[in-house]
Amino acid sequence: MKLEDIKIFSKVVELGSFTAAAKAFDIPRGKVSRKVNELEQHLNTQLFHRTTRSLSLTNHGETYYKQIIQAIDIIDSAGAQVSRDNPALTGRVKLGLLPSTYTHVQPTLFKFQDAYPEVQLDIRTITNGLEDLINQGLDIAFHSGSLGDTNLVAKHLLAIERCLVASPEYLARYGSPQDSSELVEHDAVCFRHPSGHVEEEWPMNGIVVPVSPRLICDSIGFIMSATMEGRGISYLPRVMILEELANGSLVEFLPSEDVYREDGWLLYPPRQTLNQASRTLIDWIVNDSIRLAGEE
CATH class of the missing domain: 1.10.10.10 (Winged helix-like DNA-binding domain superfamily/Winged helix DNA-binding domain)
Structure with missing residues (x-):
């Protein structure tokens, strides 16, 4: 045995x-x-x-x-x-990332691999952390939204806040909406979920606000770049566009609106069943998320 x-x-x-x-x-x-x-x-x-x-x-x-x-x-x-007497951590970690998390998580993963160059990161694109961690046999998975009933360990990473954005050129040409009720009058760049659902209504102020999709895509990265190109307004996770907001390539409007927030989680099975590389990466991601939250 x-x-x-x-x-x-x-x-x-x-x-x-x-x-x-x-x-x-x-x-x-x-x-x-x-x-x-x-x-x-x-x-x-x-x-x-x-x-x-x-x-x-x-x-x-x-x-x-x-x-x-x-x-x-x-x-x-x-x-x-x-x-601990041998700093050369080795092993393989199978990690599931949501498409919307790639840009934000990539620097954290690269720093981890620079610190532990003998660890192999096997990264998979997933649509639902709760389901795909089991279905794809992953060690760790990111998840956003509700958890439901699960036997997995769930570490809360951050609250993901949406914000209304457009390019400076778009707002100069079409004007900035003064109220959420005016959003339907503008071209919207909308996200299609893996289930097929299109976000044609954006939750804010405790209600859902209808918009007029001109572009629909299942890639958050495409939606962000299309918005920067002036193709319309979008409702993006703030954490994904901090750099674009800082350099002015995207402009937030209606910041006083009560925007939508959802929780971001790190999921994994009981730590006893994970190798040392996976457990070390879990601690690394959690600690880095705490550090980033403190900087915001």
Whole structure:
């Protein structure tokens, strides 16, 4: 019985399926099934109740899982203690980023990799952190909005505030709206969500305000550049456009409006199931978000 096999078993429990565990380890599903079967044979007991639609722990499986999680934590803690004497952190981290977070998170990730050059960052584009962390077998994922009911660990990073912006040229040509009710009279550059929903109504002042989309795109980066080119007004996360607001390529208007805010989260499974590189990156991102929040 190898530690790798025990970790595969714990990942199946954590993610709820052999397929998800296989994706997490980038191995064939058949290997996961075989390793669990071998573990059951070694222990001479059944760990899972299996049906075509569900997978659940037996009583013996639940008892075994609680014990091995503690053992994995002790082993990983011992490894972390040894690694303090050896600063060369190694390993691979599979990280899910929302398209809207790339520009903001990239400097943090590059600083991390400069500090730990032996760590491989495997970055995936995701649409929903809650779902994609499991479906793609990720170690860490960003998520915005509500959390719902989840067994994942969720670290609050920041409150993402939207702001109404346009280019100086657009406002000089068409004028600046004096009230949210005037937004519908202007060309709007609107975001299309992965679900297909188009933001044709912008939440503010406790209501949703209708706008008139001239351009629709599922890329926040495209929306930002189109707005800078004077193609219309947009409703963008402030944290993404701090530099553009500072250099004047985008201008905020109606700043007194009660704009929309949503929470940004960092999601990950219980830390015991993550390698040292993933745990170090989690702490790095959280600490950097605290530092950035203090600068705003």
